[in-house]
Amino acid sequence: MGLPRSGIVILICWLVGSGLAYGQSDRDELRFVEGLRQRRLFKLAEFHCRQQLADSALPAGLRTDLTLELIRCQAARAVHETAEESQRYWEQARQTAAEFQRQHPDDPRGLLVRVQDALTVLARGQWYRQQSEVLAEPVETVESARQYLREAARLLDPLHDEIVREIPLRHRASPSAGQLTSAELISLQHQVQFQLARVYLNRARCYPPDSEDRSAALTAAVDQLQGPLARIDENDPLIWSIRLNLAICMRLQGRWADAEELLESVRQNEASSEIAWLARAEQVRLYLDRAQTQQALAVFSQQRPPVGQAAAELDFAYLETCLALWQAAMQEDAETADTWRDRAAQVVRSIEQVHGPYWGRRGDLLLVRTVGLSRAGGHVDILSRTADGLYRQGQWADAVDAYEQAAGQALAAGQTEQGFELRYKAALVEHQQQQHPSASRRLRQLALDLADQPAAPDAHLLAAWNAAQQARSQSESLELYAQILEEHTHRWPTSATADTARWWLGRLRESQNRWQAAAQAYQAISRNHDQHALAWEAAARCWDQAFAASEQDPPPDEQTVQAAAAGFLEHTPIGSGQPQRTWTSAQRYCATQAAKLLLEYSIDGYAQAETILRTALDGSPPPEDDWRWQAEPLWILALAGQPDRRSAAAEELATSAWPTSDAYWTVLIGVHRQIRRLQPDPDQPLGIGLDETDPQPSQKDRRTVQQLADVQMTVVDRLWPQLPRLDGPQRTTLKRIRAETLLVAQLRDQAQAAYAELAGKHPDDQQIQKTHARLLLESDSRDAWQQGLDAWRRIAARQRPGTEGWYEARYAIAAALIQLDQPDQAASRIRYLQALPPGLDGTPWQARFQALLDQTSTPLQ
Known part of the structure; x- marks a missing residue:
């Protein structure tokens, strides 16, 4: 395996003893940032580096080293992020290096930043290569790995040549302040040559095992490793990394004895170092390649490193061993195979918890490749991880199938909550891929099948949303959308999502001019919903439309009117049976809407409207003036509609002092509506007809109309002084109602004069013209x-x-x-x-x- 597997190469072996005059605080600064990075606190480490680099007085050497740390931090973060997010951090690491070179082209140690930039590219290529090893469809990822590895080689080769040219110059002349010494350059040369070998080693692993390309790349890697191995001192720490990588090359070439010898030398000479632990992980892989699974397992009985890169490598090697033991037992001992399969799943969970998301994702993908897609791997956790892996790979259809299989296993085992979650994931894949019809079907069926699960309403509402998206291109799907919403409100009427479903349903039905259905949906929305105020206003609007459409033929159904009013009252203290409770502005709004419906559309809802309005007006706290000026005119209308309360209406009206004409207009239009209801022909003022064969009101209705006309004339007198300030339509309405009122009051001469004026100004209004003509013939x-x-x-x-x-x-x-x-x-x-x-x-x-x-x-x- 390439070293280290995280792909982040930290050049410290040749910096030690470099002669830089760092103070203790500077050394602590670098150790602090390195510690943050090792604990994967990337955001904090990056913030700290940028904060320090913003200091213009920062020493040049420390500035370079902090820049190197910032690049390493960004590259390490790229490794640990998801595939989508990682690209941003890879580019940030390269931009940091480019910015440094642009701002400090003559920095004496700028060569280190250029080398680190090349190693970022190498790490990116290795990252892609590692991903490709556990993907079902690795072609695209392998090509990306090759691309970045080629670029890394193009960057490292000239750097190596530049260093080789510079070494003899440093031998002949002492370096200037901050420059690398000849010894440091030699160490750096060995590092660069070692990294070039890693480029070839990673490149080799991008080709099939028995291919010529792989063989050629491994040979090149060995040649690159042999160069510095022959020149560096036995005490140089780099020698053990070189030997370990040589052992990897030998293993991949099938030279197992040579690999064993190299690993033994590493273990004997570096038994306490991290390299020795990494050598043990490589030893495990050597055993596994030779099908010596028990020997591989025995390695893990020895002492293990507590944390760090080596610990992650060793845990990953243990996962590989568990999977190899599962494969070995699968054909002969199903129980043992199940044991190792479950152990592998536990190891993956442990790896993710201890070593972070990067190692966890790699473990997941390896588990998917090895066990997940096997017919013998039908374990819920394995299948779930299989599905997660397929999803990360972009294999959407396979991921959906895998989630469904895992859900089936979970439900069969009585794990209902997990089964629901897995089916939900399957549906969400289709939802995210905008496969709206299938996502809607899957989410809807899931919610109905497991309706008692806490997230069932959420899934069902998402099914409705997908149905709505489907209806954008298939209008015939609108009714399916409506069915799902209605189903939602019936199945989960008190859920947190029910009001959202009602809101959507109300908007749909309103757009279809299905006024009553829209009003009922809006009206059912509780005050807990964010849109409840808008919903209740929409309900009032839709009820008006519904009743206006049926006001002539057929007239509004009394039961429907009462139900509509009750729908508003449900949101008030009256509806809860506690009228003395505190009233809110929204509740008072509902009370006025209920009263309006009763006044305008009920056969005899005046007394009920009076009670509603009086209760709301007298409620605590006292109402705001704006609302009171709306409610009191309605209350007077409720009084005027009752024979024994008409005198009270006239008295209240006479003493009223509303500051706005809107209140008086409410009474005017309301009383006018009451009068028209009593007329045999609503378009023909009372007492005007062609002859005695025209329908005539009863004596009772005639008296009622005349009483209402008295109330109406009081309002007309209040509004008449404002006539010059009214707009055209309002002026005409007021004049017309005044003329009709004069006629009903048997003031014929004044009525005829009023109609004569109206007829002259409105020659196209046939109703005015007819009434005026009839009055002329009756004179x-x-x-x-x-x-x-x-x-x-x-x-x-x-x-x-x-x-x-x-x-x-x-x-x-x-x-x-x-x-x-x-x-x-x-x-x-x-x-x-x-x-x-x-x-x-x-x-x-x-x-x-x-x-x-x-x-x-x-x-x-």
């Missing part, structure tokens, strides 16, 4: 009758033949002619209508025209 003046006849002729000219309005206008013209003592003309017109297809036969107007014709003493043909 005592012959001139008015003639004006009425002319008005009906103008109206008739705007009617389409054969329509109700057309017959109505023709009837009024004939009646006016009779009234003006022109019966012959009236009869002529009626006969003309009779002859003109389709005639009068079978129409509702036939009898009425007959009655007119009888008045002319001319029989109907």
Whole structure:
């Protein structure tokens, strides 16, 4: 194996005794940063390095060494990050080196930064190579490894040549301040040559075992290692790293005896050093290559290093041994095989906990490659790690299958929580890959199958979200989306996700103009939801739309109106049966919305609305003025709608002093609505008709309308002084309601004058024109009758033949002619209508025209 496996090469062996005049504090500074890095506190180490490097008074030598530490820290962080995140830190390490060289091109020790930069590239190539060894589809990763290893060689070769050229120059002249001595350059030359050998060793492992490329690269690695081995002193620590790497080369070449001899020499001479521990890990791999699994296992009965690089290597070698023992027992002893399989899974967990995510990921991937995809590896933990590994490799479909298999094993073993989690992971893979239809199906089925699991509502809501994304391109999927949301609110009505489902459902139904369904969804959202205020406003809006659409035909269903009001009351103290409880602004809003529904759409909801509003008005704390000015007009409307409370409404209205005209407009429009309800024809003011055959209100309704008209006139008088300040539509509405009120109050002359003004300003408003024309014909003046006849002729000219309005206008013209003592003309017109297809036969107007014709003493043909 390459040394060290983490790929981070720390050049310390030749820095010792370099002659730099560091103080104790500077040495402590470097040891502190190195300690942070070794404990994987990369962010803190990087922050500390940058903070120190920002000091312009920093000595040049210390600045160089802190830059080296910063590069190593960034590269080490890249190794321990995920594949996606690691790229950023690899680039940061290289940028740090490039920035140093740009800012300090003449630094006497800048050569070290260039060497460290080359070693970053080597570490990156080795990192890719190690990943490729445990991937099911390693082609792309292997190519990346080769690319960076080639680049590392291109960087190291010229550095080696530069160092070789510089050594004799340093022999002849003493180095200037801060420069490397000739001895340090020689040590650095050996290091660079050793790292070049590691480049070839890593490159060799990028090729198949029996290939010529692998053989050639191993030969080159051996040649590079033999060079410094022949020149360096036996006391140089580098010699043991060289021999260890030579042993690795020999093992890979199948020269097991030579490898054994080299490892023995390392163990005997460096028994207490980290290199000796690494040699033991290599010894294990040598045994495994020779299928001597028991001998490999025996190595671990000896003392082991507590922490550090060697400990990680030895634990990883133990994992390899467990897997080899599993493979050996798999065909003969299933129980023993299961034991070693489970032991391997435990070792992977331990490696990740003790040595960090980098080693944990490598252990996972090795476990996946060796056990996970095997038919004999059907253990929940193994299958789960298999799936995780496949996911990291980007093999999405295989990862989903593996998660599902692991979930099946877990559920079969009664491990419901783990089974749910694994099925959830399978669905999340498809969710992240934007496979919305399949992700939605998988998440929905998971939630329904294991509905009692705490995360089931979350999974189900995510199923709805995926269905919504599917519906963006397939509109026919909208109902599936709606079904899932409705299913969610019924299955988990009190879950934390239920209100979100209701919000989504309300928005969907509102966009489809399905007002009642939208209102019910919005209304059910609790006050705990972030959007509850907007939801209740939307509910009010949608109920208005729903009832407005059905106000004419058919009228709003009383049960539905009551249910809509109750839906708002549920959010108030009234709905909870504790009306004396403290009221919030949101609850008072709901009370007014319930009252509005009852006032506008209920058959007789006035008393109920009065109680709701009075309770909210009297509640504690006292309401804010803005809300009170909305609620009090509604309360007066509730009083006006009750026969025995109308006088109270008039009294309250007379003493009211609302600062805004909006409050009076609320009463005006509300009372006007009550009056129209009592009119046989809502578009025809009370007391105005073509003749006695027009429908007439009962005496009771007539009295009620007149009482309401008194209330309405009080409001009109309050608003009339503001007429010049009103906009066009408001001015017209106020004038129109005043004219109707005068008419209902039997003030005919004033009503006629009011309608005359309206008719003159609104020639296109047929309802105003008809009412004005009828009033003219009901006056005592012959001139008015003639004006009425002319008005009906103008109206008739705007009617389409054969329509109700057309017959109505023709009837009024004939009646006016009779009234003006022109019966012959009236009869002529009626006969003309009779002859003109389709005639009068079978129409509702036939009898009425007959009655007119009888008045002319001319029989109907």
